[in-house]
Amino acid sequence: MHPSFIDETPKHDPQPDIVTVDSTEVYSNRWMTVREDKIRRRDGTAGLYGYVDKPDFVMILPYDGGLVHLVQQFRYPIRSRQWEFPQGSWDNRPDADTEELARGELKEETGLTAASLVRIGTIYPLYGTVTQRCHVYFATDLTAGDSRLEHEEQDLIGQAVSVDELQRMILDGDLQDSGTIAAFALARLRKLL
Incomplete structure (x- = not known):
């Protein structure tokens, strides 16, 4: 028998x-x-909190014919090329509609257009240090086209893999x-x- 649920919500x-x-802007x-913010906790003690304020971004999981589409690019902070789903934000339009942004980023990075x-x-992704949220979209009924990479994405490449291969890549640390x-x-x- 399962123990009964006890609501411990404050x-x-x-x-x-x-x-x-x-609150002080340290860098922008x-x-x-x-x-860097000076804070006061519930018990009255003072503290300091540093964090990064970034606009929201989107991530798109493009799925078609049993395959998922990945992109790979060099991620400077960790000095490594990494596989990931297409993702991004528009620094010139931080409040863009997330569906419009998702369609734009998908086309930009992969050349794909999604009917659905x-x-x-x-x-x-990192709410202990970054304010940014990620809105996740599932894209299907894909049509191929030309990508429109930004200058900063010139090293980006793409690859379609099976769901089983994606799972293997995750489990093996690839x-x-x-x-x-x-x-x-x-x-x-x-x-x-």
């Missing part, structure tokens, strides 16, 4: 867990802002992008793959 308390006392460029594009979830792994899990949980 009851509404008007006192916030953390209050921002002061067209892609991100680094902030369904949002399957939203995740926070694909380590947390967003791609989460998107794959969302698609599996929704029984799309």
Whole structure:
């Protein structure tokens, strides 16, 4: 017999867990802002919190004929080429409609156009240090075309693999992008793959 569920959700308390006392912009460029905030915790103690403020982005899981489409590019912070699902944001339009953004990024990085594009979830890839959310889309009924890579993506390549091969890549560590792994899990949980 399963133990009964005990609701341990904190009851509404008007006192916030953390209050921002002061916020300083430490660094900023067209892609991100680094902030350092002085905070006060619930018990009154002071603290410091540093984080990166970035606009939301989209990730697209393109699926067609039993294959998923991946892209690979050099990821400078870890000095390594990595496989992942197509993803991105528009720094000149940070508030763009996420479906429009997903269609644009899919076309830009793979040349593919999707007749069907369904949002399957939203995740926070690094919410301990980054404000950014990822909106995950499942793309099907794909039509091939020419990609329109940005200058920063000139090293990007693409490859279609089977779902079994994608799973092997994840388990063997050949694909380590947390967003791609989460998107794959969302698609599996929704029984799309």
